[in-house]
Amino acid sequence: xxxxxxxxxxxxxxxxxxxxxxxxxxxxxxxxxxxxxxxxxxxxxxxxxxxxxxxxxxxxxxxxxxxxxxxxxxxxxxxxxxxxxxxxxxxxxxxxxxxxxxxxxxxxxxxxxxxxxxxxxxxxxxxxxxxxxxxxxxxxxxxxxxxxxxxxxxxxxxxxxxxxxxxxxxxxxxxxxxxxxxxxxxxxxxxxxxxxxxxxxxxxxxxxxxxxxxxxxxxxxxxxxxxxxxxxxxxxxxxxxxxxxxxxxxxxxxxxxxxxxxxxxxxxxxxxxxxxxxxxxxxxxxxxxxxxxxxxxxxxxxxxxxxxxxxxxxxxxxxxx
Amino acid sequence: xxxxxxxxxxxxxxxxxxxxxxxxxxxxxxxxxxxxxxxxxxxxxxxxxxxxxxxxxxxxxxxxxxxxxxxxxxxxxxxxxxxxxxxxxxxxxxxxxxxxxxxxxxxxxxxxxxxxxxxxxxxxxxxxxxxxxxxxxxxxxxxxxxxxxxxxxxxxxxxxxxxxxxxxxxxxxxxxxxxxxxxxxxxxxxxxxxxxxxxxxxxxxxxxxxxxxxxxxxxxxxxxxxxxxxxxxxxxxxxxxxxxxxxxxxxxxxxxxxxxxxxxxxxxxxxxxxxxxxxxxxxxxxxxxxxxx
Amino acid sequence: xxxxxxxxxxxxxxxxxxxxxxxxxxxxxxxxxxxxxxxxxxxxxxxxxxxxxxxxxxxxxxxxxxxxxxxxxxxxxxxxxxxxxxxxxxxxxxxxxxxxxxxxxxxxxxxxxxxxxxxxxxxxxxxxxxxxxxxxxxxxxxxxxxxxxxxxxxxxxxxxxxxxxxxxxxxxxxxxxxxxxxxxxxxxxxxxxxxxxxxxxxxxxxxxxxxxxxxxxxxxxxxxxxxxxxxxxxxxxxxxxxxxxxxxxxxxxxxxxxxxxxxxxxxxxxxxxxxxxxxxxxxxxx
Numbered sequence: 001x002x003x004x005x006x007x008x009x010x011x012x013x014x015x016x017x018x019x020x021x022x023x024x025x026x027x028x029x030x031x032x033x034x035x036x037x038x039x040x041x042x043x044x045x046x047x048x049x050x051x052x053x054x055x056x057x058x059x060x061x062x063x064x065x066x067x068x069x070x071x072x073x074x075x076x077x078x079x080x081x082x083x084x085x086x087x088x089x090x091x092x093x094x095x096x097x098x099x100x101x102x103x104x105x106x107x108x109x110x111x112x113x114x115x116x117x118x119x120x121x122x123x124x125x126x127x128x129x130x131x132x133x134x135x136x137x138x139x140x141x142x143x144x145x146x147x148x149x150x151x152x153x154x155x156x157x158x159x160x161x162x163x164x165x166x167x168x169x170x171x172x173x174x175x176x177x178x179x180x181x182x183x184x185x186x187x188x189x190x191x192x193x194x195x196x197x198x199x200x201x202x203x204x205x206x207x208x209x210x211x212x213x214x215x216x217x218x219x220x221x222x223x224x225x226x227x228x229x230x231x232x233x234x235x236x237x238x239x240x241x242x243x244x245x246x247x248x249x250x251x252x253x254x255x256x257x258x259x260x261x262x263x264x265x266x267x268x269x270x271x272x273x274x275x276x277x278x279x280x281x282x283x284x285x286x287x288x289x290x291x292x293x294x295x296x297x298x299x300x301x302x303x304x305x306x307x308x309x310x311x312x313x314x315x316x317x318x319x320x321x
Numbered sequence: 322x323x324x325x326x327x328x329x330x331x332x333x334x335x336x337x338x339x340x341x342x343x344x345x346x347x348x349x350x351x352x353x354x355x356x357x358x359x360x361x362x363x364x365x366x367x368x369x370x371x372x373x374x375x376x377x378x379x380x381x382x383x384x385x386x387x388x389x390x391x392x393x394x395x396x397x398x399x400x401x402x403x404x405x406x407x408x409x410x411x412x413x414x415x416x417x418x419x420x421x422x423x424x425x426x427x428x429x430x431x432x433x434x435x436x437x438x439x440x441x442x443x444x445x446x447x448x449x450x451x452x453x454x455x456x457x458x459x460x461x462x463x464x465x466x467x468x469x470x471x472x473x474x475x476x477x478x479x480x481x482x483x484x485x486x487x488x489x490x491x492x493x494x495x496x497x498x499x500x501x502x503x504x505x506x507x508x509x510x511x512x513x514x515x516x517x518x519x520x521x522x523x524x525x526x527x528x529x530x531x532x533x534x535x536x537x538x539x540x541x542x543x544x545x546x547x548x549x550x551x552x553x554x555x556x557x558x559x560x561x562x563x564x565x566x567x568x569x570x571x572x573x574x575x576x577x578x579x580x581x582x583x584x585x586x587x588x589x590x591x592x593x594x595x596x597x598x599x600x601x602x603x604x605x606x607x608x609x610x611x612x613x614x
Numbered sequence: 615x616x617x618x619x620x621x622x623x624x625x626x627x628x629x630x631x632x633x634x635x636x637x638x639x640x641x642x643x644x645x646x647x648x649x650x651x652x653x654x655x656x657x658x659x660x661x662x663x664x665x666x667x668x669x670x671x672x673x674x675x676x677x678x679x680x681x682x683x684x685x686x687x688x689x690x691x692x693x694x695x696x697x698x699x700x701x702x703x704x705x706x707x708x709x710x711x712x713x714x715x716x717x718x719x720x721x722x723x724x725x726x727x728x729x730x731x732x733x734x735x736x737x738x739x740x741x742x743x744x745x746x747x748x749x750x751x752x753x754x755x756x757x758x759x760x761x762x763x764x765x766x767x768x769x770x771x772x773x774x775x776x777x778x779x780x781x782x783x784x785x786x787x788x789x790x791x792x793x794x795x796x797x798x799x800x801x802x803x804x805x806x807x808x809x810x811x812x813x814x815x816x817x818x819x820x821x822x823x824x825x826x827x828x829x830x831x832x833x834x835x836x837x838x839x840x841x842x843x844x845x846x847x848x849x850x851x852x853x854x855x856x857x858x859x860x861x862x863x864x865x866x867x868x869x870x871x872x873x874x875x876x877x878x879x880x881x882x883x884x885x886x887x888x889x890x891x892x893x894x895x896x897x898x899x900x
Contacts, residue, residue: 012709020716028505032414038406042475046430049441106329114323127333133600135533137562141589145343169336202322230434233535237569265436272440272540294437305432309425492734500747500803501724515737
């Protein structure tokens with residue numbers, strides 16, 4: 001027994017030596033550290049950007065308070081405000097919801113629930129994927145040629161209507177794709193139950209599939225509207241006004257919709273190109289005003305984005321749980 | 322009901338057709354006008370100081386294409402490592418709680434309008450960072466534009482790459498760990514190669530986005546509608562999208578009356594082709610790599 | 615001399631039923647004492663004490679949810695990958711406590727290999743799958759790698775079927791072949807032990823039979839522990855069997871796994887000592 005004990009002991013010792021011999025995984029730590037640095041850098045830059053913008057915007061709201069939000073574009077930083085930009089952006093958002101929302105949902109539902117898997121369907125899907133990747137400035141060209149020039153009797157030329165339709169077209173692929181994804185995620189058991197009691201395709205879709213997919217669809221729409229609010233390139237092409245924009249009192253709604261317009265991103269672009277002379281009364285420059293305008297735009301966009309993402313995460317959890 | 326839904330879906334074909342039609346008919350109007358005036362060779366300036374001077378009917382395509390290429394390359398140099406690194410960290414190292422907080426933040430940041438980055442480029446990036454660091458002649462340049470677009474595109478790169486990494490089955494990570502691989506080895510030798518098709522797709526999507534980005538280019542590239550040809554990123558330059566924006570805002574905006582304005586459509590058509598080719602390649606690459614293994 | 619004493623005392627199996635004491639101390643590769651695994655506050659498996667002997671095939675059998683895989687994964691520290699998992703008690707490998715704070719889990723896994731329930735070859739070529747382990751260990755020269763790959767593929771009885779297409783994707787193989795590829799991959803790092811977690815459960819009977827034959831062929835070089843829910847398989851291939859079952863905690867309605875009996879296979883299946891074992895092997899539950 002003494003010999004076996006000795007053999008066993010030496011085995012233990014050598015095994016222990018082998019198992020505990022290890023150089024600390026320095027390379028592994030450095031690797032993980034480098035990756036973390038990438039993440040933090042990305043977040044850091046964006047945070048610095050936000051911070052800078054907000055810090056510069058505070059004096060504007062301080063000195064001009066709500067006047068900033070209610071004033072029109074003007075030549076002096078003492079008077080200029082973003083009211084027309086807000087109005088234009090809200091109108092555009094309205095067009096997106098009214099036009100792109102129904103068409104996008106219908107198209108998405110069609111592709112997932114009705115379409116047979118043939119060449120035409122694949123072609124449509126390919127088309128939509130490609131449209132999602134087209135630069136926004138190209139949509140601007142479409143808007144300029146078709147809606148500003150071609151259909152000027154309807155839109156009134158360079159107007160909010162033309163911009164609204166163009167941006168609705170721009171975000172349409174997003175809504176179609178997110179609707180299709182949400183519908184795809186509906187469990188087939190739900191549909192089978194509906195068919196089992198003799199419902200038609202549309203009845204199953206309307207009464208079972210759509211309610212289940214509704215949160216996802218809503219999320220997609222919110223993201224689409226947020227995207228539309230932030231786009232500036234198409235507006236440049238369509239001819240949003242960057243300088244001064246006269247607001248005539250007593251204009252009818254139609255005239256307003258068909259007349260010259262601007263929107264928040266264009267206001268920002270215009271002011272970024274202005275000379276930076278401080279206004280005599282407030283001492284603010286257009287650069288300062290721009291920071292405040294960015295805060296207003298970001299408030300609209302990031303709130304929508306954040307709400308959409310929270311909504312999606314909450315419903316995903318509820319779905320899985 | 323079915324027909325109504327079908328019409329909605331088929332509308333996308335109409336839109337694509339309209340885009341292609343308007344782009345190419347208007348571009349053709351420009352080209353035929355140019356041929357009448359100066360011949361097709363005018364698209365490549367062969368003089369001593371080539372450049373894009375639309376008001377002088379000088380339309381040197383290489384000027385604006387180099388501008389776009391330089392800006393996109395710079396943006397990818399920024400966005401690819403930062404975005405991919407962030408994605409790998411989030412997917413492989415971050416705790417589930419950290420990931421639940423950070424990934425939505427990343428997605429929200431991806432929604433920041435590009436005009437905000439243009440403002441940032443003009444105000445901080447150009448004067449305070451790029452100009453002193455690289456000793457550029459002015460605050461705006463192709464380099465500034467590229468870096469700003471890189472920052473814009475980083476959350477997109479990170480988000481799509483992270484999705485690709487997470488879709489690698491965990492059984493593969495288990496197998497690697499079971500063989501005695503350290504975590505960094507598992508990540509580099511198993512996870513990344515398995516996700517490579519998704520990561521390449523992320524890269525191509527990001528490049529496509531960078532090429533098509535207009536507002537930052539219009540604000541920060543440094544030239545107002547015309548520019549000599551250059552390949553130095555530190556110079557101010559004129560990417561394609563900036564050229565288009567300046568043409569739209571600048572001259573008299575009546576189609577057909579001015580050759581200069583009409584060049585907008587040729588540039589648009591070129592841009593459309595570039596991004597279309599990229600997107601198609603992205604789709605092919607993803608499918609090919611996914612099927613190889 | 616503590617190590618030696620530990621081995622010698624722990625070969626006694628302390629479990630609920632009595633079994634023959636296992637005497638050959640130096641043949642024990644693993645020994646556990648009061649091993650318990652917790653997920654958070656929930657105790658998944660309790661008080662497992664047994665020894666695994668060298669060059670034997672030991673089977674863990676029992677109904678599902680009784681912790682067989684959980685115990686198996688203690689032997690190569692794979693439970694580390696689950697954040698809420700906590701191991702109590704001792705798991706000793708040649709006398710060394712695997713959960714000692716100084717022990718490097720990576721080194722543990724190089725000596726104790728694992729094959730999983732569902733084949734999981736890497737999306738790489740057959741060659742690169744098998745060469746993965748040796749490359750990790752620093753083997754670089756093509757000649758050495760070629761030899762290692764061929765040796766492992768032969769050892770897994772796969773060489774003849776794939777020798778002309780080692781550069782083909784590992785995923786192009788059938789299910790049974792993929793699992794043998796995973797076995798080849800595992801033995802390429804030349805481990806001492808092979809842990810097999812229900813390796814045949816996703817395979818057809820023919821592929822299963824091939825793997826069972828393979829296990830008998832390689833037994834002389836490795837120590838094998840196999841978790842299986844197929845007790846006929848355990849009866850066919852193993853030398854020793856451990857039977858686990860679940861105990862329901864009436865208050866919390868959670869089930870805790872417990873080791874009921876550990877004995878040579880022939881004994882367990884013909885004259886089991888515990889009623890529960892007898893009920894399971896005669897098919898009355900499970």
